[in-house]
Amino acid sequence: MFKVNEDYLKLPGSYLFSTVGKKFRAYQADHPEKKVISLGIGDVTQPLTPSTISALHSAVDEMGKAETFHGYAPDLGYDFLRNAMAEEYKGRGCDIAADEIFISDGAKSDSGNIQEIFGRDNVIAVCDPVYPVYVDSNVMAGRTGTYDETTGTWSDVIYMPCTEENGFVPQLPERVPDIIYLCSPNNPTGAALKKADLARWVDYANENHAVIIFDAAYEAYITEEDVPHSIFEIPGARTCAIELRSFSKNAGYTGLRLGATVIPKDLASADGHSLHPLWARRHGTKYNGAPYIVQRAGASVYTPQGQQEIRDLVGIYQKNAAYILNGLKEGGYTVYGGINAPYIWMKTTNGMTSWEFFDYLLENAQVVGTPGSGFGPSGEHYFRLTAFGTYENTVEAVERIRRLG
Amino acid sequence: MFKVNEDYLKLPGSYLFSTVGKKFRAYQADHPEKKVISLGIGDVTQPLTPSTISALHSAVDEMGKAETFHGYAPDLGYDFLRNAMAEEYKGRGCDIAADEIFISDGAKSDSGNIQEIFGRDNVIAVCDPVYPVYVDSNVMAGRTGTYDETTGTWSDVIYMPCTEENGFVPQLPERVPDIIYLCSPNNPTGAALKKADLARWVDYANENHAVIIFDAAYEAYITEEDVPHSIFEIPGARTCAIELRSFSKNAGYTGLRLGATVIPKDLASADGHSLHPLWARRHGTKYNGAPYIVQRAGASVYTPQGQQEIRDLVGIYQKNAAYILNGLKEGGYTVYGGINAPYIWMKTTNGMTSWEFFDYLLENAQVVGTPGSGFGPSGEHYFRLTAFGTYENTVEAVERIRRLG
Numbered sequence: 001m002f003k004v005n006e007d008y009l010k011l012p013g014s015y016l017f018s019t020v021g022k023k024f025r026a027y028q029a030d031h032p033e034k035k036v037i038s039l040g041i042g043d044v045t046q047p048l049t050p051s052t053i054s055a056l057h058s059a060v061d062e063m064g065k066a067e068t069f070h071g072y073a074p075d076l077g078y079d080f081l082r083n084a085m086a087e088e089y090k091g092r093g094c095d096i097a098a099d100e101i102f103i104s105d106g107a108k109s110d111s112g113n114i115q116e117i118f119g120r121d122n123v124i125a126v127c128d129p130v131y132p133v134y135v136d137s138n139v140m141a142g143r144t145g146t147y148d149e150t151t152g153t154w155s156d157v158i159y160m161p162c163t164e165e166n167g168f169v170p171q172l173p174e175r176v177p178d179i180i181y182l183c184s185p186n187n188p189t190g191a192a193l194k195k196a197d198l199a200r201w202v203d204y205a206n207e208n209h210a211v212i213i214f215d216a217a218y219e220a221y222i223t224e225e226d227v228p229h230s231i232f233e234i235p236g237a238r239t240c241a242i243e244l245r246s247f248s249k250n251a252g253y254t255g256l257r258l259g260a261t262v263i264p265k266d267l268a269s270a271d272g273h274s275l276h277p278l279w280a281r282r283h284g285t286k287y288n289g290a291p292y293i294v295q296r297a298g299a300s301v302y303t304p305q306g307q308q309e310i311r312d313l314v315g316i317y318q319k320n321a322a323y324i325l326n327g328l329k330e331g332g333y334t335v336y337g338g339i340n341a342p343y344i345w346m347k348t349t350n351g352m353t354s355w356e357f358f359d360y361l362l363e364n365a366q367v368v369g370t371p372g373s374g375f376g377p378s379g380e381h382y383f384r385l386t387a388f389g390t391y392e393n394t395v396e397a398v399e400r401i402r403r404l405g
Numbered sequence: 406m407f408k409v410n411e412d413y414l415k416l417p418g419s420y421l422f423s424t425v426g427k428k429f430r431a432y433q434a435d436h437p438e439k440k441v442i443s444l445g446i447g448d449v450t451q452p453l454t455p456s457t458i459s460a461l462h463s464a465v466d467e468m469g470k471a472e473t474f475h476g477y478a479p480d481l482g483y484d485f486l487r488n489a490m491a492e493e494y495k496g497r498g499c500d501i502a503a504d505e506i507f508i509s510d511g512a513k514s515d516s517g518n519i520q521e522i523f524g525r526d527n528v529i530a531v532c533d534p535v536y537p538v539y540v541d542s543n544v545m546a547g548r549t550g551t552y553d554e555t556t557g558t559w560s561d562v563i564y565m566p567c568t569e570e571n572g573f574v575p576q577l578p579e580r581v582p583d584i585i586y587l588c589s590p591n592n593p594t595g596a597a598l599k600k601a602d603l604a605r606w607v608d609y610a611n612e613n614h615a616v617i618i619f620d621a622a623y624e625a626y627i628t629e630e631d632v633p634h635s636i637f638e639i640p641g642a643r644t645c646a647i648e649l650r651s652f653s654k655n656a657g658y659t660g661l662r663l664g665a666t667v668i669p670k671d672l673a674s675a676d677g678h679s680l681h682p683l684w685a686r687r688h689g690t691k692y693n694g695a696p697y698i699v700q701r702a703g704a705s706v707y708t709p710q711g712q713q714e715i716r717d718l719v720g721i722y723q724k725n726a727a728y729i730l731n732g733l734k735e736g737g738y739t740v741y742g743g744i745n746a747p748y749i750w751m752k753t754t755n756g757m758t759s760w761e762f763f764d765y766l767l768e769n770a771q772v773v774g775t776p777g778s779g780f781g782p783s784g785e786h787y788f789r790l791t792a793f794g795t796y797e798n799t800v801e802a803v804e805r806i807r808r809l810g
Contacts, residue, residue, distance in 0.1 A: 112691030286517030
């Protein structure tokens with residue numbers, strides 16, 4: 001008599017972005033005449049750049065001929081891509097070897113799966129608010145205790161509130177966690193940890209034998225000098241940090257799927273178990289590599305031409321971010337983020353809850369965003385807008401919101 | 406102080422195919438002048454067919470233009486592919502709806518991840534020998550008890566020996582399992598369950614509220630009439646079975662990565678929890694969909710032209726399978742499988758263990774296969790050869806082995 005994983009049943013409601021999508025589609029179905037603009041889910045809208053398109057076509061041609069056909073990829077990724085990423089680390093002054101980089105189908109899978117190599121009794125700490133996958137995947141693994149509907153928190157999770165008061169910078173928690181999730185630049189607040197902030201975290205993790213899972217998915221949006229693009233720019237990170245990398249937001253690969261996880265060989269638990277071979281074992285057992293054609297595309301991003309193209313691509317979204325940030329500010333709204341990130345973190349008006357504000361914007365401005373409370377209790381009364389729309393839609397969305405004000 | 410997942414540490418040695426690959430490469434490095442033929446890992450060698458190549462090129466072009474660009478895929482797969490697969494089920498007389506089909510990046514990921522939606526205290530049953538991912542992924546989840554080095558078995562796993570004596574057909578076990586993994590046609594033995602055999606399993610599962618995870622990765626190789634291609638051809642399967650589908654061996658997508666898992670909405674635990682929403686939740690939380698371009702390629706497989714092409718492709722490997730089976734039989738070897746599967750299950754000679762035979766063939770015939778014992782204790786003294794080589798290599802490998810005899 002089989003039994004289901006009861007930890008799955010503890011998850012309240014459905015995945016945030018599925019709910020947003022459902023509400024969006026329901027409204028559109030009821031009001032087919034209205035043009036709804038989505039600045040909700042963090043999906044990009046610009047096409048893939050010429051280097052990627054051309055790399056894909058070439059790789060597809062290779063797959064059509066016996067002499068150049070590629071079957072199963074090496075478990076951990078093709079050397080041509082791992083080497084290209086290792087070179088980038090070198091250029092940033094980070095000591096990361098190619099064989100410490102595990103190629104994957106994206107940061108969502110990796111950030112959901114990485115908890116698996118840790119014991120069930122580890123205590124996690126998360127920024128509040130933050131990308132929901134960190135908490136949800138730990139709920140599914142039975143690591144989070146019980147859910148309190150009133151506070152929207154789990155009994156065994158350490159929340160690090162990121163609020164207006166602390167400039168959205170997570171503070172060292174009183175209770176020491178075993179696993180610390182940091183996302184910088186942060187999704188959803190758009191706040192980024194400065195070098196000194198991150199160094200404090202690295203020291204703290206090393207002192208306490210904690211591990212930091214550092215999600216660097218938005219590093220391409222950093223514009224300020226003293227904000228590190230990688231945690232491995234910080235001395236000491238090799239013994240305490242895992243880094244998650246994504247091609248989704250820099251190269252626009254949300255529909256192509258490519259990412260990587262970096263685990264230094266120096267990283268081990270206090271009782272001497274290295275994490276690198278455990279993650280390699282997970283890849284070897286439960287994963288069969290990212291498609292050859294996609295890995296070839298990923299490598300094209302690291303050519304000089306590819307680098308220029310993604311700078312231009314990111315530039316388009318950065319322009320949108322600045323437009324939203326400044327436009328809403330001028331309109332009298334309280335807004336944060338947008339400088340080192342493609343996300344604008346907006347305070348709701350008239351004391352509305354995040355979901356009330358979601359409905360309000362959808363009904364009155366036909367603009368879809370993401371309710372801040374979906375990212376954690378401290379996200380209540382906030383709202384996330386993304387810079388990933390087209391410029392025209394972004395401008396129109398800002399105007400529509402300003403008209404409400 | 407973080408702790409690792411100790412269940413990972415219980416796994417003996419490394420993943421079977423990684424070890425085979427390492428030995429292969431080490432021998433080749435020491436003997437660069439020898440031409441080693443690999444009939445080991447089940448990787449295909451024929452290029453992708455014209456329909457797939459053309460679908461990929463078109464989809465890549467779409468991704469290069471803003472109007473036709475595709476970002477995040479729907480969590481559970483594009484309708485165009487789910488509908489095409491549902492049509493195929495309909496044609497086979499199976500009652501499966503499109504929204505019961507979850508598109509993924511391949512059967513290895515799905516067969517490794519599917520155990521996650523079940524509670525930790527379920528007892529699994531596996532064919533012995535079988536594809537190692539079923540057991541290994543359950544080891545990693547802490548579901549298998551302790552490992553006995555002498556017998557090569559786990560204390561909490563029910564093994565169903567598939568041997569010469571029972572025609573390699575798994576028999577209903579004495580102790581009733583909660584989760585039953587069936588792979589038919591079987592990897593590695595090549596034996597396939599006939600309709601009556603499979604009906605017995607479906608009835609047994611329904612009577613005992615057990616769930617069958619049916620791996621249909623090799624269904625395209627079935628040549629006999631009374632061997633079902635899908636477990637959903639069997640009445641009653643909708644309340645007890647999950648089916649894993651792969652594009653790797655029919656369409657040659659080992660390097661492209663595409664698969665699907667079918668979970669009927671009728672399938673629920675005795676205490677009333679449906680599995681369909683749990684798997685949907687896993688997809689929504691830890692996975693971001695197979696690439697649009699790959700799903701487009703997958704849909705091309707279901708066009709009349711695509712179907713003809715994969716029949717031809719499978720035919721090439723079937724010809725190899727027949728050549729190995731008959732060639733070795735004529736050479737006096739004891740061999741099984743190869744009729745409904747791309748695998749030939751060969752008895753070792755002179756009482757050699759599987760790994761001794763591996764070394765023996767590598768050193769004396771420069772042929773790589775996969776040691777049967779790597780698939781389970783009843784695989785000892787057997788050896789798996791695959792039909793996925795080129796015809797020329799296959800012929801040469803058979804001749805080399807015959808010369809030893």
